[in-house]
Amino acid sequence: MPKKSIIRTEKLCKSFSSGGVMQHVIKNLDTEIYEGDFTVIMGSSGAGKSTLLYALSGMDKASLGSVIFSDRNITGFTSDQLAIFRRKHCGFVFQQVYLMDSMSVLDNVLTAGLLTGQNKKQLAANAKDLLKQVGIEPRLWNKFPNQLSGGEAQRVGIVRAIINSPDMVFADEPTGALNSSSSDQVLNVLTDVNNKGQSILMVTHDMKSARRGNRIIYLKDGTISGECDLGPYVSGDRARHDKLRSFLTEMGW
């Protein structure tokens, strides 16, 4: 059965003006991101990975071309329309976590849920359940972000991203600021979430993280220079690891 496309780009361009000089970061990019996939965007530094992620998620606007997200062309949306769109359709996991430091763990999660008008009781139960699933124990629920470890905070960030069951979770270097043990925990959570059907689009420059994806898109100078289908993640699958390594080598990584 063919995969259902969630995001589709048509001749997507993104440029920035810096000191009067135009920088074309994404150039006429055509691609599709599919439902249920754990898609990973890789590329060298400055290739336009994060720019693409934020252009696809409606966090940033395309300069030219269009982004069709859940059958809607979001290119012409106003800032407020995009904000409302993001509530239901997108979840975000950032490298710096970006939890709201004046709010407790539970409130950070509930804020995102309440924005979509969910029933508060059901939402709270769901949030607690998800927090438990990612290993955030009840004693931490009323703590503030600065009282958590980096890994704990990022797991809370993931719960916040999935609380509304969005069409897509966008993860920008989610393990970039974590130590090895915390990174594994976070990646396990993302893998679990994906296994339950959640589509994920992740940007990373870390091969260990990239291994969790089933599809790798390699970006070079603002265009897709190659793609690799890894298939579902299986822990300790050596062949999968080698396939990714040879793909990246081929891409000049």
Next chain:
Amino acid sequence: MLGKLIKANFRKDMSHMISFLLIVILSSFLMQLGLMLVIGYNGQFERKVKELNSPELVVFMATDDESEESAVMDYITSLPEVDYYEIKPSVPLYTEVLTADGEKTDSKDAPSNTTGSYYYAPYGEWGEIDKPQFVDLYDGPVDEPIYMSRIYNQELFKGAYKAGDEISLKVNGREKTFTVAGFYESVSTYNIFFIDPVTLSGLKTDDVVPVKQVLLKLTEGTDVTETYNEIANEFSVRDIPSQVISIDEFKLLYTQMINIVSVFLCAFAVIITLVVLVVIYFRITNSIEQNITNIGALKALGYTAHQIRTAQILEFVLTSLIGTLISTGIVYMILPPLEPALRTVAYMKWDYSFDLTSLMVTLIVIAGSSFLVALKSTSSIKKLDPVIALRFGLKSHSFRRNSAPLETTGGPLVWLMALKSFFASRKQNILILVVMAAIGVSLAVAVFVGYNIGYKPVNLQKLLSDSYADIMVSIEDNDPVSEIMDLPYVEDAWWLDSFTGSYEGSTVQIDITEDWSTVPGISILEGRAPGYDDEIVIGTKLAENRGIMIGDMILIESGGHSYEYTVTGLSQGTDNYGLFVMMNEDGVSHLNKECHKGRVYIMVEGSDPAISPKVVENIENMYGDRLTTYLDYCKTFADGNDPTITLSRVICIVLVIISLAVIWLTMMLLIKTMIIKNQKQLGIKKALGFTSSQLRTELSISMMPPIVAGITAGAIVGVLNSNRFMTLLLGAFGVSRSNMAADPWMIFTVIIGGSLLSYIMVYALSRRIKDISAYSLITE
């Protein structure tokens, strides 16, 4: 090195410092202008007194009995306190202002009460005391010259006449067209029209009793009040119609309104200075929090805490100094158009020059207090360890309590988020509370003044007079009350006569009517009106000065007779500066006085300003030339033709504008700081899907609790103390207890209006949130 730091600070805080500078300009402008006015006008009066050789005492006496006059003059000259004197004769002549076609009119916008008895004196006949100082003389040929004082041009004709203008008058029944040949300034003889001596003798008739103005120069070191009482008593004993005025009373006439304006300006300058200081504290402590790593880096580089603090302090002190200097420029720029406008209340030209005193005082108050607050605010830098600053920053927040948990707190999400923001911003809430309390006070005073003087001037009239009415008429007829009562639209009427008397050597005004208890507009503060012939009500100022209480018996003397009366009540009024007594007609018989009942006070139906002119017209038709003067308070107040009302309206508008400007500037500064401080949080919220309008609403609502609490506190304090403030302002006039309306609706109006306007302003100012994109958060 320090210069570089200061420059860097300025560059970084430029937009904040501009808002701060504007607030400083506002406060120093008000303070400097207030001080300049009070110093300038009081100094101008003293200079004028010296320049014109003005008298310490002036006695107006009207008698055609030459022997009586010479006896009283002998007495005056025998007083060792009198150095020398001059007598200036003038003639009171009934005058109407006419149009070109000879009709009686309000020409040149003359108020309706222009018609009346005015003093005329021959031009050129004056001595050395208070010699008129002529200004704006007309240099063309003039047939019938008339010279009037600046005050009269202002008071009677609203400053409409210029030198060379023609003025048609009906003087003592004869029509005359004069040319305004010039204006004069004089401290004590401003109430005279100077005309050609031949013309004057032609206008005068035998039945006119001339009024003599005795100008007294006292020997140096004389107690003016004591001599004033002695002379007033002498005239009272001899029963000569007279009025004694001291130089202090003239000073009050010229400077009191300016002093009131100055007090208002300085009071609000102090309020805004308070705002300035709170802003400095908030800005510096926030800046330290935000730039803690920079401060740590500077310390690590070798900058001393003293240098870093000095740079921070100088940033604000220099801005305060610059603001004060800019405001000085603005003050001197507005003085040329302001000075002529102030002549309507000051009655004299102010020759202003650079005033170093007011500039220095303003600099010391504003820059000095800014320095002290900045010094205190930067004290945390002293103890800051560079390593801790670089590694951990300053623990500005220690969120220990999860206020308004979303799981259990009900309400819309934006409101809940606002509630959370509110609980998380203690320092900022205190700042807003203090600023808004100050604003609340100023808005409360604006509403109080606006209502009691601008909108319902009768409240001020009640405060300033022992009795108030809609109309006062003076008729050359004894007891026209019953006839006036029969006129249509007249609701009530009573006559009132006044004599001069004394109590324990102090001159008091004795106000008499048939029965005070039937006068509708009587203003009794305590006790009751006199009911019997041995009862009186006294002015509160007299009671305070002499320690008299209700139930006391006091001896009143007048015209060589005396009687002991029981005090039944206290009344408030500015007649004779609060030194007056009120008794009934049968009570004054003990002093052997006979009342003249020609001065009648009238209340019209519903105190309607549309009706009162009809009543005046009816009285004019009934009495013709026998109506010597009238004052239609009702219409004058409704038209706003009174300088006090105009001034109070201007004060009220200025207060509201200043309050709104301070809210705007403070909130601008505050919101900019908050947005910069919370940029990350705002970006996260945008990424999660909050719209700009939701975030702006959240921010605005989160600021409302301290705004509403501050305005409420300020409104309550302001309204409850407005009467105290008015008592302070009008104390010199004889008001000892202002009791104008200070109603709860005023408090609610300030709270609702102030809060609503603040919300709108905060929402409008939070527009910057629109410019923060979630993407900028990621790429910062």
